[in-house]
Amino acid sequence: MPSVMGLLKERERAARQRVEILQAELQEAEAALERFVIARETVGQLLAEPRECEQKPVVRDARPVPVAGAAPGSVVPV
Template sequence: MPSVLGLLEAREKKVREEVARLRAALGEAEAALQRLVDARVTVTEVLAEPSCVVAEPRSAVAGSVVPHRAEGMEASVLAPDYERIVSVLESEAGREGVRCQQLAVALGLEAVPAKVEGLRSKAKRLVERGWARQVRPGVFTALAAPAG
């Protein structure tokens, strides 16, 4: 039969280990809290300062929605990925139509299925919004003028 002191020592050891684990977790939580406090203070300071530099806004950013093309709109209003696709479609190589695999190569991407399908999706979105046309299945070219 185990001794009472032995049982108490084992229990004490187990509780000490739990306390050490909780102290480590508390230290991590306190560090995370301090980072959040510092971030809030920094943002508050930045927002309180008068802005003396006015950044020139860009019409689109990566991941933004492709706008429907209207009269006078240039490709520069598109997100950078879409703008690059339109530039390839408008190039000499794109005049007769470009397959998505060729488009991937022209953009400097690997012609692997994941990249090609991503480009196909973007090209179809450009067609839907009046920036390009699909001359036959899987072959795209740029539009000479805005549609509609």
């Protein structure tokens, strides 16, 4: 019959192994989270910058340039 101390040491060892596994998983999850935050911030910065293709063309006279409406099913940026 195993001793009480032996059983406790066995359980302690198993708990330590589980903690080490969970800490490794936590580090991986934190790294993934950091990558997603950086990606989101980068995309936000890129979307905030005006693009040359979206700038209005230079018009020499004062007449307004006609703009076509949004097509059904098109996505309008925020």
